[in-house]
Amino acid sequence: MKNTIAVLALSSLLAVSACKKTENNNTVTGVTENPSTERFTVDSVKINDSIKLNDSLTVKYSSKMLVFPTLKDKKLLDSIYFTGKGISDFSKNGLQNYLQKSKNEYFNQIRKDSREWGSDLTFAQEWYSDTGMNVKSNTNDYLHIEYVWGSYEGGAHDNYGFSERVFDLKNNKKVELKDITSMPVTNLEALLMKNINKINSGTTDNKGQVNNSEMLLVDKIPATENFYFDEKNLYFHYSPYEIAAFAAGDITIPVSWADLKGTLNSEFAKRMKIN
Incomplete structure (x- = not known):
């Protein structure tokens, strides 16, 4: 049976690795051939940051989004970025700006909430929110993306989850x-x-x-x-x-x-x- 060690191992994998830092990841993580003459490419953007709210609570935020420079169909892109609210700019800069906005909103909400219960913490804690996108495969123009999230905001253990989506790049749609x-x-x-x-x-x-x-x-x-x-x-x-x-x-x-x-x-x- 899975135990606390397994949960902590996953939490460590998901948890952020840098404080007070925002960075872009410019590495191409996957290349294959598209039906057109333009090569299908994958890039990514990532943000890591943390704040110390008081002597007992540190909060970290980390998020990674993939960037698909050669995909232009808006309906397809809306489906790929279904976890993001109101994304209209799918460029690398647009997605980086979205992550920065999401981070600020998360920290502001935690600051607001901590005014009510922050003094109730009896020992030092490190909370976090981590989300990510990973290309698992691209076979016969079926693109499989795994979305993963992890978080801890008090309680007995971390929480985490997955969402799997496959996209038909020939017909510009999510596979049902x-x-x-x-x-x-x-x-x-x-x-x-x-x-x-x-x-x-x-x-x-x-x-x-x-x-x-x-x-x-x-x-x-x-x-x-x-x-x-x-x-x-x-x-x-x-x-x-x-x-x-x-x-x-x-x-x-x-x-x-x-x-x-x-x-x-x-x-x-x-x-x-x-x-």
């Missing part, structure tokens, strides 16, 4: 489940329940066998839009508390293409070379 399979939801939910122990999330029994099902909080596992895929499987990713206890961590459940045989969208199957 119906674009992949026509399998009825009830059948898909049955497969998710059947396959829940196929990938180890860190929850095991006393024999070392994967036992995610023992930590379930739901009677049926929903087939959500939080999915991605590769050449072998369709994967559904669930954040802590979404379907299981926090101790189970995040859970990923695979559904093989063989499981979905006869229900796959023919165009999707052809593009992914699924027999």
Whole structure:
């Protein structure tokens, strides 16, 4: 079973690494070929900062956003930056300015709240907010981006979560489940329940066998839009508390293409070379 060490390890990974500093990351993190003559490129912007509100409380803020210089379709970009409110400038400078604004809003809110409860803290604490975007793959012009967040604002432990999105760069849209399979939801939910122990999330029994099902909080596992895929499987990713206890961590459940045989969208199957 996952324990406090695992949670702290993830928290350390998510937590910010620099104080009082704002920086740009100019490294190209992924390059592949677009259907057009223009090369598909990925850049990123990042901000790190911290404030000390009083002797007992330090607050850190970190955020990373990817930049896609060659993507021009506004509807596609709106979908990619769905976590940002009111983003209209998708350039590197525009996204850097957005992060700076978000950081200031976060710190201002914490300052305001701390006036009410700051004096109640009985020992030194370090709170943080960390968000990020990562390109996981770009195969057959299906771009998979993982969005991750982590935070601690008092309490027993950190919180964290994931959102998976796949974008069809040929058709400038977010891929939906119906674009992949026509399998009825009830059948898909049955497969998710059947396959829940196929990938180890860190929850095991006393024999070392994967036992995610023992930590379930739901009677049926929903087939959500939080999915991605590769050449072998369709994967559904669930954040802590979404379907299981926090101790189970995040859970990923695979559904093989063989499981979905006869229900796959023919165009999707052809593009992914699924027999």
